[in-house]
């Protein structure tokens with residue numbers, strides 16, 4: 001692979017508590033987060049950076065962010081974070097500021113520019129790109145100055161995943177988002193969370209991927225809320241300097257995590 005190939009790992013929707021006895025629908029989120037970190041340790045060691053695409057905390061506490069950042073920081077890799085609807089932005093920012101390798105802003109990765117796009121609206125489960133003008137300005141600046149490939153990270157996917165209940169709480173101004181993005185062919189990849197399942201589609205010539213949660217999974221193509229097998233995961237993403245992308249999902253399938261599949265929501 002070329003020297004300036006970039007290796008990334010994405011973790012998303014961890015919903016941690018900083019309380020080992022707490023659970024989400026019976027699922028031990030703190031334990032599965034630690035298990036995933038252990039499972040992908042060789043991949044983290046080999047990667048350039050980690051992407052975290054929101055829903056870090058399930059209980060919105062300072063302690064949950066400390067637990068999350070403390071454990072991910074021990075790998076000494078930069079971590080680029082986008083907030084989700086299950087995040088308390090002020091606490092997230094406050095705790096993140098105590099860790100020099102945790103970033104809430106974008107960066108350059110080889111020939112790629114990473115731009116985080118906030119879609120979380122305080123108090124709402126659905127999302128919306130909050131500042132399309134800022135996104136357009138950042139894309140315009142890249143276009144006129146460098147024309148690097150662009151990777152956007154955002155919690156709520158700007159595409160449908162085929163589950164009615166999830167498509168009702170995705171990014172509501174996706175059409176306006178695409179109208180902006182389509183003017184910039186440098187945008188090659190959008191990396192999302194929120195839907196607790198793997199997705200890999202192309203929309204308006206842009207690859208859009210979502211990733212299993214590190215805790216509960218939602219059943220793909222289900223019109224109503226339903227849990228899938230308790231197999232948490234993470235995603236490897238390889239960005240080549242010519243704009244090509246390679247990606248794969250890794251899952252933990254042998255832990256036998258408990259979960260209460262009779263629940264009708266979360």
Ligand SMILES: [Fe+2]
Nearest residue numbers: 013055086194
């Ligand atoms: Fe989530």
